[in-house]
Amino acid sequence: MLVGAIDFELPPEAEQLRVELRDWLQAHLTDAVIDAAQHRGGARQFEILLEWDRTMATAGWATIDWPVEYGGRGATVLEQLVFTEETTLFGCPTPVNVIGLNNIAPAIMQFGTERQRTELLPRMRTAEEIWCQGMSEPDAGSDLASLRTSAVVDGDSFVVNGQKTWTSVAHHADWCALFVRTDPDAPKHKGISCLIVDMSIPGIEVRPLVTLGADAEFNEVFFDDVRVPKAALLGPLNAGWSVATSTLSHERAGAARLYAMTTRRLRRLVNDLATAPAEHGYGSPAQDPCVLERLGALDVRLAYLKVLCQRSISMALTGKDPSAQSSLAKTVWGELEQDVAALGFDVFGWDGADGSWARDRCTTRSLTIAGGTTQVVKNITAQRVLGLPRN
Numbered sequence: 001m002l003v004g005a006i007d008f009e010l011p012p013e014a015e016q017l018r019v020e021l022r023d024w025l026q027a028h029l030t031d032a033v034i035d036a037a038q039h040r041g042g043a044r045q046f047e048i049l050l051e052w053d054r055t056m057a058t059a060g061w062a063t064i065d066w067p068v069e070y071g072g073r074g075a076t077v078l079e080q081l082v083f084t085e086e087t088t089l090f091g092c093p094t095p096v097n098v099i100g101l102n103n104i105a106p107a108i109m110q111f112g113t114e115r116q117r118t119e120l121l122p123r124m125r126t127a128e129e130i131w132c133q134g135m136s137e138p139d140a141g142s143d144l145a146s147l148r149t150s151a152v153v154d155g156d157s158f159v160v161n162g163q164k165t166w167t168s169v170a171h172h173a174d175w176c177a178l179f180v181r182t183d184p185d186a187p188k189h190k191g192i193s194c195l196i197v198d199m200s201i202p203g204i205e206v207r208p209l210v211t212l213g214a215d216a217e218f219n220e221v222f223f224d225d226v227r228v229p230k231a232a233l234l235g236p237l238n239a240g241w242s243v244a245t246s247t248l249s250h251e252r253a254g255a256a257r258l259y260a261m262t263t264r265r266l267r268r269l270v271n272d273l274a275t276a277p278a279e280h281g282y283g284s285p286a287q288d289p290c291v292l293e294r295l296g297a298l299d300v301r302l303a304y305l306k307v308l309c310q311r312s313i314s315m316a317l318t319g320k321d322p323s324a325q326s327s328l329a330k331t332v333w334g335e336l337e338q339d340v341a342a343l344g345f346d347v348f349g350w351d352g353a354d355g356s357w358a359r360d361r362c363t364t365r366s367l368t369i370a371g372g373t374t375q376v377v378k379n380i381t382a383q384r385v386l387g388l389p390r391n
């Protein structure tokens with residue numbers, strides 16, 4: 001179905017959570033933490049962000065979507081919605097361990113052994129240990145099933161050889177959820193396994209890549225005869241594709257982050273425009289009709305994005321799979337974020353507004369690539385939302 005209904009109202013418990021969270025954020029969230037989120041790759045900023053994650057965990061805010069048995073609050077979808085809206089609008093950074101908390105932890109809960117669950121999840125939750133996810137390779141990104149990094153059984157170990165790329169936070173990581181080929185003769189989706197790899201094992205080399213924003217956020221990771229214990233297997237042997245595509249995410253209201261992030265960025269742009277000085281007799285940029293026209297169009301697109309996100313949340317509430325709707329929202333969001341940043345950059349250039357719009361112009365480029373490129377998401381939308389044939 002193309003159009004899903006938006007069908008929810010916030011219950012009093014969710015509004016109560018909003019009040020509690022706002023009070024806590026007002027008391028604890030500092031400008032230094034908000035600023036650190038703008039330079040995530042810097043060493044000092046990384047320490048600030050890590051400290052913030054630990055503060056959130058100690059206060060019981062780190063993983064409200066996780067089940068209580070794993071240290072979460074078992075928050076409902078609408079409580080998660082409120083949490084996500086408030087933390088994002090306040091400028092709260094996404095956790096350093098975001099891939100671990102949102103993607104890897106649910107896979108460990110679903111596929112992990114008792115030992116893996118009890119030993120790994122608590123230290124991930126409190127950010128004592130950092131996790132990265134080794135999926136993409138130089139010749140396997142959108143087509144992940146073509147991955148070639150190999151793991152061959154030798155006694156009690158797998159011997160791993162190959163290369164991963166774009167591995168976020170690998171240069172800080174203690175653990176990697178690594179996707180490897182364990183059966184080279186099986187059809188490509190069927191010969192993959194997932195290993196939980198201790199990043200301190202000899203033979204692993206991490207080489208940081210510097211982004212357009214001049215930060216080292218992700219890496220190339222090389223594996224040269226790395227001996228990983230067999231007990232590191234997550235899920236059954238050769239069933240890594242199910243682990244990779246596991247839709248068991250407890251974070252069912254993640255789409256709220258999209259419209260909240262863009263709302264915050266657009267509000268910042270409006271504020272910067274309103275306070276910008278008039279230049280060389282041309283007046284303030286806030287009085288420029290071309291700027292106002294672009295601003296208005298962006299605001300309309302933001303309203304559209306919010307509807308898409310709310311539809312996806314409605315589906316999650318009624319137990320339907322929201323992934324196709326969420327993918328569509330993600331594509332609209334990525335392009336909108338880039339266009340907000342482009343307007344900021346066109347007005348303020350490289351140096352105006354402390355260079356923040358130049359930085360945003362660069363960093364938002366990745367939003368239409370990470371987590372599924374726009375082209376690939378459009379294919380998914382064509383097939384799963386519009387019902388068009390695969391070809």
Ligand SMILES: Cc1cc2nc3c(=O)[nH]c(=O)nc-3n(C[C@H](O)[C@H](O)[C@H](O)COP(=O)(O)OP(=O)(O)OC[C@H]3O[C@@H](n4cnc5c(N)ncnc54)[C@H](O)[C@@H]3O)c2cc1C
Binds near residue numbers: 135143165167168375
């Ligand atoms: C900020 C950021 C963080 C990331 N973090 C991680 C991480 O932690 N771990 C990890 O494993 N990976 C990570 N990635 C990698 C990311 O998942 C890949 O970049 C993404 O899957 C695309 O793969 P690719 O870069 O190899 O591009 P390719 O798949 O080679 O695509 C190249 C171009 O071809 C287009 N294309 C490909 N297939 C099709 C198709 N079927 N139809 C139409 N067009 C197509 C794409 O849209 C793209 O424009 C990260 C990427 C970014 C930008």
